[in-house]
Amino acid sequence: EVQLVESGGGLAQPGGSLRLSCAASGFTFNTYWMHWVRLAPGKGLVWVSRINSDGSITTYADSVKGRFTISRDNAKNTLYLQMNSLRTEDTAVYYCARGAQQDYWGRGTLVTVSS
Amino acid sequence: QSVLTQPPSASGTPGQRVTISCSGSSSNIGSKTVNWYQQLPGTAPKLVIYTNDQRPSGVPDRFSGSKSGTSASLAISGLQSEDEADYYCASWDDSLNGWVFGGGTKLTVL
Numbered sequence: 668e669v670q671l672v673e674s675g676g677g678l679a680q681p682g683g684s685l686r687l688s689c690a691a692s693g694f695t696f697n698t699y700w701m702h703w704v705r706l707a708p709g710k711g712l713v714w715v716s717r718i719n720s721d722g723s724i725t726t727y728a729d730s731v732k733g734r735f736t737i738s739r740d741n742a743k744n745t746l747y748l749q750m751n752s753l754r755t756e757d758t759a760v761y762y763c764a765r766g767a768q769q770d771y772w773g774r775g776t777l778v779t780v781s782s
Numbered sequence: 783q784s785v786l787t788q789p790p791s792a793s794g795t796p797g798q799r800v801t802i803s804c805s806g807s808s809s810n811i812g813s814k815t816v817n818w819y820q821q822l823p824g825t826a827p828k829l830v831i832y833t834n835d836q837r838p839s840g841v842p843d844r845f846s847g848s849k850s851g852t853s854a855s856l857a858i859s860g861l862q863s864e865d866e867a868d869y870y871c872a873s874w875d876d877s878l879n880g881w882v883f884g885g886g887t888k889l890t891v892l
Contacts, residue, residue: 702881704827704881704883710885711784711870711883711884711885711886712819712821712827712870712872712883712886713883714872714880714881714882714883717880717881726879726880727880728878728880729878729880762826762827764827768817768829768832768833769817769819769829769872769881770829770832770838771829772826772827772828773826774825774826775826
């Protein structure tokens with residue numbers, strides 16, 4: 668069974684940092700692109716970033732470019748999102764999703780940016 | 783404001799057929815495929831249609847998708863109470879070099 672479990676969310680101050688993790692199981696992690704997508708309160712889904720299977724290609728939404736870094740450790744079957752220079756508008760539930768079609772999603776981890 | 787445009791709400795009675803639209807442009811839907819996701823309250827999004835009109839294993843055939851030009855649609859026939867959820871369309875955008883989602887449509891089963 669495919670499982671994606673996010674962790675690392677919490678409360679951060681504006682300008683602060685958080686590192687999210689997504690532990691994957693039930694599939695061959697190192698053969699899939701992976702994505703981060705977020706859902707802010709009262710808003711719709713917004714794509715954040717993606718990374719290819721070996722980590723050599725990364726792409727970011729303009730809203731997070733230069734502040735967030737996506738990475739992966741295929742030996743640990745884990746996807747990461749390093750979030751720096753956090754803003755209040757980054758407050759959202761962050762989901763990891765599998766593959767080019769984003770066919771499986773985790774349950775998300777809540778990030779709250781507030782002073 | 784989302785790059786892909788969806789109606790904020792839709793509704794139907796049990797057994798009815800409802801359609802949700804998704805409008806884009808030549809840089810996304812007009813040249814790329816469309817996916818649809820269902821999100822029940824407090825749960826993870828679930829892929830219900832991919833590559834415009836393909837259903838993943840386990841998704842009932844009551845769900846169907848179509849695409850024409852720069853627009854796409856999700857149709858749900860034989861509406862059931864468990865279909866009440868938020869629905870999102872998504873596509874790759876060549877101009878933005880990223881995935882774009884619609885703003886979501888809240889489907890209410892009356």
